[in-house]
Amino acid sequence: MTDKKTMIEERVNTGLRGQWYPVAKSVEIRKDHPYGTALLGEKIVLWRDETGAIKCIEDFCPHRGAPLSYGKIHDGNIGCRYHGVIVDGEGVVQRVPAMPECALEGRKALNHFETCEHFDAVFVYVPSVDQPDAPEFTLPKEFTDDAWAGFLCTAVWDCNYRYALDNLADPMHGCYLHAESFTLAFGSKQDLLELNKTEDGFRVSRLGQTGENFDWTEFEVHPGGMFCFLDIPYPKAAGPGGVFRIIGFVSPMGPLKTKVFFWRMRQVEGFAADSWRFLYRAKMEQTHWDVLEQDRVMLEGMPDDARKREMLYQHDLGVSRLRQILTRAAKKQIDSEEKASAE
Ligand code: FES
Ligand SMILES: [Fe+2]
Known part of the structure; x- marks a missing residue:
C-alpha cells in the first residue's frame, strides 16, 4: 500500500x-x-x-x-x-x-x-469528492471589466505543470533568464524578496524595486481554481495604455505535459484599444513569444525530480508557499477520498 x-x-x-x-x-x-x-x-x-x-x-x-x-x-x-x-x-x-x-x-x-x-x-x-459539482468560478477581475483589453496566448510545454507554476512564483528569474529581452532587461540583479498574504492568496515581491520590471507576482487561490498575475512596465513606443498585465493559468495535461494560458492585458478603451491591438500584433507579439520560449526551454531542460536535490534560498519564498498550498489541498482531497471509500 x-x-x-x-x-x-x-x-x-x-x-x-x-x-x-x-x-x-x-x-x-x-x-x-x-x-x-x-x-x-x-x-x-x-x-x-x-x-x-x-x-x-x-x-x-x-x-x-x-x-x-x-x-x-x-x-x-x-x-x-x-x-x-x-x-x-x-x-x-x-x-x-x-x-x-x-x-x-x-x-x-x-x-x-x-x-x-x-x-x-x-x-x-x-470534479473532486468534496466538490462533485463545479463551485462558482472566481475569474480574474480584468475578465469582467470593460476597461481591460487583451490577447490570449497558449502553449504546450513538455514538463510537469508544477515547473510552470514555480516559474510564475519566481520574479527573480526575469532579470537573468530574460535579460536579453525587450521588456524584461531592466532592474538590478540582486535583491531580497518578501511574501505577503493577500485576501485570496499571496504576493511575492522584490524589496529593492517596484515598477521597473517583473517585480512581483500574485497568486489567487479560490475554491474552484487558481491563477496568478503580474505586471510588466510597457514601452511607450508600443502603444497607448498603462502597464502590461499578464494573467496566467496553468493546466496539467499529463505527468510531463502542461498547457499554459497567458492573457496579456492592458487598460485601454475605444480607439486606443484598437490601436494598441494593432501595435501589439505588429511590434510586440514576437518578443513575448521569445520570452515564453526562454521559459519553456529552461523548464523542459530541468529533470522532473529536481525537487529532490534542489537547494532553495531566500528568493524561493513564493515557490515554497505555492508548494505548501498545493500539498495542503492535495492532502485534504486524499483524506476526503479515503473517508468516502471507507463509508
Ligand atoms: S465504434 Fe468506436 S471502437 Fe468501435
Ligand atoms: Fe519567465
Missing part, C-alpha cells in the same frame, strides 16, 4: 481535482470537428452542439476504446471513426449504426465534464 505522503505527492504531481482548468481557445472548439486534449492525465474530447453549447466527455469510445476525437460530429453528437458508434455530450450511447437494436444504445458509458467559456478560453471542471 502506498503511504500517505507518497499519495499526496502523487496528487500534487498529477494536479488538484475540484478545479476549473482552461483547456483550449474558444475558437478551437467547433461544431464541425472534435478537439482532443488531456487534463490530469485523462484524455478528453470537446465539441459544440448545434446551438454552440460546448460538450466535453472522455476521449474513449465505449465500444472498443478508440479515441472519439478522431471521429466526426453528427447532429450535435460525436461519432466514432472506427465502427461508427454515436455518443452524446453526456456520454450516453445514442446509436450503434452497424448493429440494429444493439443493447449498448441508451447506456451511459462515459463521464462528462462541465465547461464554461471566458475571455476567449474554454474551461473544464474536474
Whole structure:
C-alpha cells in the first residue's frame, strides 16, 4: 500500500481535482470537428452542439476504446471513426449504426465534464469528492471589466505543470533568464524578496524595486481554481495604455505535459484599444513569444525530480508557499477520498 505522503505527492504531481482548468481557445472548439486534449492525465474530447453549447466527455469510445476525437460530429453528437458508434455530450450511447437494436444504445458509458467559456478560453471542471459539482468560478477581475483589453496566448510545454507554476512564483528569474529581452532587461540583479498574504492568496515581491520590471507576482487561490498575475512596465513606443498585465493559468495535461494560458492585458478603451491591438500584433507579439520560449526551454531542460536535490534560498519564498498550498489541498482531497471509500 502506498503511504500517505507518497499519495499526496502523487496528487500534487498529477494536479488538484475540484478545479476549473482552461483547456483550449474558444475558437478551437467547433461544431464541425472534435478537439482532443488531456487534463490530469485523462484524455478528453470537446465539441459544440448545434446551438454552440460546448460538450466535453472522455476521449474513449465505449465500444472498443478508440479515441472519439478522431471521429466526426453528427447532429450535435460525436461519432466514432472506427465502427461508427454515436455518443452524446453526456456520454450516453445514442446509436450503434452497424448493429440494429444493439443493447449498448441508451447506456451511459462515459463521464462528462462541465465547461464554461471566458475571455476567449474554454474551461473544464474536474470534479473532486468534496466538490462533485463545479463551485462558482472566481475569474480574474480584468475578465469582467470593460476597461481591460487583451490577447490570449497558449502553449504546450513538455514538463510537469508544477515547473510552470514555480516559474510564475519566481520574479527573480526575469532579470537573468530574460535579460536579453525587450521588456524584461531592466532592474538590478540582486535583491531580497518578501511574501505577503493577500485576501485570496499571496504576493511575492522584490524589496529593492517596484515598477521597473517583473517585480512581483500574485497568486489567487479560490475554491474552484487558481491563477496568478503580474505586471510588466510597457514601452511607450508600443502603444497607448498603462502597464502590461499578464494573467496566467496553468493546466496539467499529463505527468510531463502542461498547457499554459497567458492573457496579456492592458487598460485601454475605444480607439486606443484598437490601436494598441494593432501595435501589439505588429511590434510586440514576437518578443513575448521569445520570452515564453526562454521559459519553456529552461523548464523542459530541468529533470522532473529536481525537487529532490534542489537547494532553495531566500528568493524561493513564493515557490515554497505555492508548494505548501498545493500539498495542503492535495492532502485534504486524499483524506476526503479515503473517508468516502471507507463509508
Ligand atoms: S471502437 Fe468506436 S465504434 Fe468501435
Ligand atoms: Fe519567465
